[in-house]
Amino acid sequence: MFGSIFYNFWAALLSFAVYFIATIQNPYAMPLPTIGTAFIIAVIGFGLMFPVRYLVGYVFYTPEAPVLLPAEEELPGVSGQETGKTETVPQSGHTAMEAEDENTEEIAQVVRSMLQSDESLSR
Template sequence: MFGSLFYNFWAALFSFAAYFIWAIRDPFAMPWPTIGIATVAAILGFVIMFAVRYFIAYIFYTPEALVHNETESTNEDASVEEERNQQFIPQNNRTTAEFEDENTEEVAQVVRTMLHGEEAVSR
């Protein structure tokens, strides 16, 4: 649904106020029946707003385009292409010690930069 329940309360308030102002113009209007009927108008406005919100959501609904692969080979080609286009490249040929050394050096460089407030000179 479009919006929130808050819109329903605004519609109820507007319905109540509109009927009350319309009914109070009569010089012989009785207070309790006028307030009672205005309350019924507010309840109707509250309920009708659900339909209005649903209709607005229906108008603005845009489904996502579904892409279907027709054969398994297309699936395999797509997965190979996706692996090629990945942003991060796995580094399987490096040892853990080499990776940890580089990682600690990078962390140290970042800390130096933060402490000095300028680009630290690397060795």
């Protein structure tokens, strides 16, 4: 949905003002019925703004671009298998958790080696 609830309040205020100004110009207009009807028109304007905001949000909606995998030529050492128009890239036997564990182990090893080199430099 486009915008916020404030657009609904602006629509209600505008519809109230337009109806009130148009009706009050009649010399025989009674003040209380005119104000009461203007409030009803404001509530209707408030409610009608929801579909308007939805329609504007629908018109301006831009879907995210799909993330494409690099072509086979751009991935050295990985053999892509083409099936129709889509490209599938076979994954290794590792799960995401194993890859994360290996990555943290590598980071820990790098940190240890950096600490050891710092200790040898400070002596």
